[in-house]
Amino acid sequence: MKGAHRIIVESKKVKYDFTIKRNITILTGNSGSGKTVLIELIRDYRRYGSDSGVFLSCDRECRTIDNEDWERQISETSNSIIFIDEGNRFLRSRKFADLLQKSDNYFVIATREKLPMLPYSVNEIYGFRQSGKFHNAKQKYNEIYHLYGEISEERMIVPEYVLTEDSNSGYEFFRELSKERNITCISANGKSNIISCLQKMERKKGTCLVIVDGSAFGSEMRDISEYLNDVDHIILYAPESFEWLLLSTDMIPNVRVTHILEQPEEYIDSKEYVSWERFFTSLLVSKTQGNPLWAYSKKKLPDMYLSSKILNAVKVQMKLIVWNS
Amino acid sequence: MLTIIYGDAENSIYNTSVYFKNTYEPEWLESELAKKMIKDVDNSDVLSGECINSPVLGQIPPERLSGGVKTLLLMLNESDKIFNASTCGDNCAKWILEIAKQKDLTINLRHMMSFGRDTAFEIRVENGGEIVHSMRELVPIANQYLNEMEQE
Numbered sequence: 001m002k003g004a005h006r007i008i009v010e011s012k013k014v015k016y017d018f019t020i021k022r023n024i025t026i027l028t029g030n031s032g033s034g035k036t037v038l039i040e041l042i043r044d045y046r047r048y049g050s051d052s053g054v055f056l057s058c059d060r061e062c063r064t065i066d067n068e069d070w071e072r073q074i075s076e077t078s079n080s081i082i083f084i085d086e087g088n089r090f091l092r093s094r095k096f097a098d099l100l101q102k103s104d105n106y107f108v109i110a111t112r113e114k115l116p117m118l119p120y121s122v123n124e125i126y127g128f129r130q131s132g133k134f135h136n137a138k139q140k141y142n143e144i145y146h147l148y149g150e151i152s153e154e155r156m157i158v159p160e161y162v163l164t165e166d167s168n169s170g171y172e173f174f175r176e177l178s179k180e181r182n183i184t185c186i187s188a189n190g191k192s193n194i195i196s197c198l199q200k201m202e203r204k205k206g207t208c209l210v211i212v213d214g215s216a217f218g219s220e221m222r223d224i225s226e227y228l229n230d231v232d233h234i235i236l237y238a239p240e241s242f243e244w245l246l247l248s249t250d251m252i253p254n255v256r257v258t259h260i261l262e263q264p265e266e267y268i269d270s271k272e273y274v275s276w277e278r279f280f281t282s283l284l285v286s287k288t289q290g291n292p293l294w295a296y297s298k299k300k301l302p303d304m305y306l307s308s309k310i311l312n313a314v315k316v317q318m319k320l321i322v323w324n325s
Numbered sequence: 326m327l328t329i330i331y332g333d334a335e336n337s338i339y340n341t342s343v344y345f346k347n348t349y350e351p352e353w354l355e356s357e358l359a360k361k362m363i364k365d366v367d368n369s370d371v372l373s374g375e376c377i378n379s380p381v382l383g384q385i386p387p388e389r390l391s392g393g394v395k396t397l398l399l400m401l402n403e404s405d406k407i408f409n410a411s412t413c414g415d416n417c418a419k420w421i422l423e424i425a426k427q428k429d430l431t432i433n434l435r436h437m438m439s440f441g442r443d444t445a446f447e448i449r450v451e452n453g454g455e456i457v458h459s460m461r462e463l464v465p466i467a468n469q470y471l472n473e474m475e476q477e
Binding site: 013014030032034036037086088089092093094111116133192195196199226230 | 339340341342343366367368381382383391392393394411412413414415416417435436437438439442460461464465467468469471472474477
């Protein structure tokens, strides 16, 4: 499934109106904010249609799934939006992650549980804000230019050391960028190691810039944001992915994808790509293959991507961050 | 004292809503602490042991309280059992600490619950036996054990 889909669910007492645009959306937040009520209304509508007294509007079928027979239900459902409430143990199972990966459905999951096996985006975690009858979905984590932490438009970020989630091409690139500033760049070797690496570096002085792939970092966001609450010298930079950043420069020969980057959801098929990060990697690989100088590989970064032209273009994309000494 | 088991906990009750529906007793809602929790978390008033007045949903039975409040009521009344407290939002955290002041309480957490940036507390983390007093101390430890949680 592709595209953004607006969902309106209304009963006499409550109304929800929100839009989803990726295969995984997480509903989280305070108790009593209306997550379960939403799913119950969709379940009632699905069972009884307009007899339920619920109004539901969406250009795709909306349905709910719970513990009973969930594998068959997911396998037999296509091109739909599937809502799952908390309390379903299968959310943590390998089988569910596998089914989701191959599914052409979008999933909306109400849970606070940490689910690292599901590659969901930091941008698709929502909480409901209630105002009278209306429940508005609001992004859980506020950002400016993909930056999280103690940030403002007026405050420039001058990194004194850099920590990357990536250990391959992304790390190679930011290590080169860090060299220009004569600062250290370390790889955490994976998203789940970020906090333990920060702990080890706790005594280092100055601002630490942590760089992660936002489109698959959702499961870690809760832990990191709690960690950032207690420090003001660590800033998280979470663009969609390193490849997205390279594509955004518009500087790679014969790679013109601005129209895709403006509305990725219109181009990314959830059945083909479990996360936008994988799509952007595939896009960069396919657009550069056959070019002996620019053929992109996630494992080893070709030298052309370390040229001053690309380094400078990425610096421009990373707004509010000062890379020049 | 509050004890937390991060990740998988043997014999814990995972789906607290279903457990509550089949076990709650009307008198659970009539204690002062229960009324305060229901007012604070769900913004609702207890009319009787079987009826709550919600500003959004009108008069509702206890089964339709939020998942978080139902879990708090279970902790308050069946503190010998271990409940999945990841059914509770951060707005329940102060009430978990309050219940643990009254009686020893062990909970299971499968996410990073915030007990408050400036809140001082004493929590024992069962996984490794650590005693922590602030979120600053708790976050790295909880993160480590949550990362060890296995896929089923």
